[in-house]
Amino acid sequence: MSKVIVVTSGKGGVGKTTSSAAIGAGLAMRGHKTVVIDFDVGLRNLDMIMGCERRVVFDFINVIQGDAKLKQALIKDRRLENLFILPTSQTRDKDALTKEGVKAVLDELREEFDYIVCDSPAGIERGAHLAMYYADEAVVVTNPEVSSVRDSDRVLGLLNSKTALAEKGDGSAVKAQLLLTRFDQNRSANGEMMSVDDVLEILAIPLLGIIPESTSVLKASNEGTPVSLDEKSPAGKAYLDAVGRLVGEQIEMRANPGEQRRGFFQRLLGRTA
Amino acid sequence: MQSGKSAAEVVATVKPFQIRGRSFTAVALHLTGRPDRAFFQALEARLNQTPLFFENAPLVIDLELADGLDSAEELMRLTAELRRRKLSVFGIQSGTPAQARAANEAGLISLPAGRDVALERVTRQGSRSVPATPAPAPKEPANRMITQPVRSGQTVFADRGDLVIVGSVSSGAEVIAAGNIHIYGRLRGRALAGVNGDTSARIFCHALDAELLAIAGLYRTSENLGADTPRQYVQVYLQGEVLRIESLK
DSSP states (O other): OOEEEEEEOSSSSSSHHHHHHHHHHHHHHTTOOEEEEEOOTTSOOHHHHTTOGGGOOSOHHHHHTTSSOHHHHOEEOSSOTTEEEEOOOSSSOGGGOOHHHHHHHHHHHHTTOSEEEEEOOSSSSHHHHHHHHTOSEEEEEEOSSHHHHHHHHHHHHHHHHSSHHHHTOSSOOOEEEEEEEEEOHHHHHTTSSOOHHHHHHHHOSOEEEEEEOOHHHHHHHHHTOOGGGOTTSHHHHHHHHHHHHHTTOOOOOOSOTTOOOOOHHHHHHHHHO | OHHHHHHHHHHHSOOSOOOOOOOOOOEEEEOOSOOOHHHHHHHHHHHHHSTTTTTTOEEEEEOTTOOOOOSHHHHHHHHHHHHHTTOEEEEEESOOHHHHHHHHHTTOEEEOOOOOOOOHHHHHHOOTTOSSSOOOOOOOOBOEEEOSOBOTTOEEEETBSOEEEESOBOTTOEEEESSOEEEEEEEOSEEEEOTTSOTTOOEEEEEEOOSEEEETTEEEEGGGSOTTSOOEEEEEEEETTEEEEEEOO
């Protein structure tokens, strides 16, 4: 039984594409056949984060419009054999997406893949709506600050009302979980950032994971590598934990996700700094 | 080019007036017969029940069921009698052409027939024995129960009763009810109770962090709630013209 997972947030710049790439790679590493779809038509980024921008020939919109076959548009990842990317068009806009077209593509993908990760654009308009419309589950990416939390709350409302599952009207709903990104334990403790509890109290959904603010994320993006492939970085490890929980494993939420296991010298230096 | 410049200048100057569309709510008085002594007695009895409610309320005389009354004199007399009772008559509606002409002469305007809406407060307090304003059948109250959090951007409206929310109301969300609002959770958004004018409506919530509180149109925003406002287990109600927030403990 394949699952469609939308990675969404409402607000831009909180880490949807980074998270989509990391979750997609994490699922593939666990042996699940996974495809990540870029729904951000016109602002194509996923292929760069995944490091396959030079291999894009056909895209999602070509497939929707019947100009190319799905097989032609899917790009196989070079590092993970179970990972595929369906890039989007940079030259078109979100109006090129149609409900019927998206459904047809997702139905075809469902036959072959275990997990279909939809990387939603920011906002709550057409692109974001269609990215979430056919989802079974949602990963709501949120930064620990008020505007991001409020936008996520808005998106949760839409997930409860404007999706195919919600419109069935039989009580079924998109299972939404929170992925708290760019979290800084020290700044949260100082009161500069919202705490995990504050965010959970407002959003009232299960916590999928806490991704610490980390320089390795930007580095991975620039290199075109999903950050979860960098198993040494705290962010990469946090993403892998989150993916484990996404597939139903019980993994303890670390109290201080930003904490690295420090070497002897690091501890010595850390104290003097 | 020149004309373009002068147009810009015209726009830049301060306008001496502005025209805006505006709609008012008026009371319609349906006459079913001659405005005789019995009519005025019944009217006074009705007005005495809610003396303040109709005071200086804009009023239209509906002549659909009234025969005669097609002379300016008769209408002027009726208008004077009604105004003496503090009813601000300004026009007639549903009149025959003759009645409309007479109204014009009497200084009243003639309106096309509008849509009547039941006055909630009238039906609540009023009696059905007054022929001048036949009270519509009172609507069945319909309470609404929401068992999920009300998210930012959502509006929940209980138009004919109380609204019960088991969960929180997020900032940017709106909960509106004709009756009371009960929130078993934290209220961060806007809550408007008694929107049809029920001044006895109240808002109850477990934790108060509201952006806006309103009862029967009287409101307070979070900015003027004050630091000493109780925040846990509170009720909000109207005391005269003051919106009071009080702890339930």
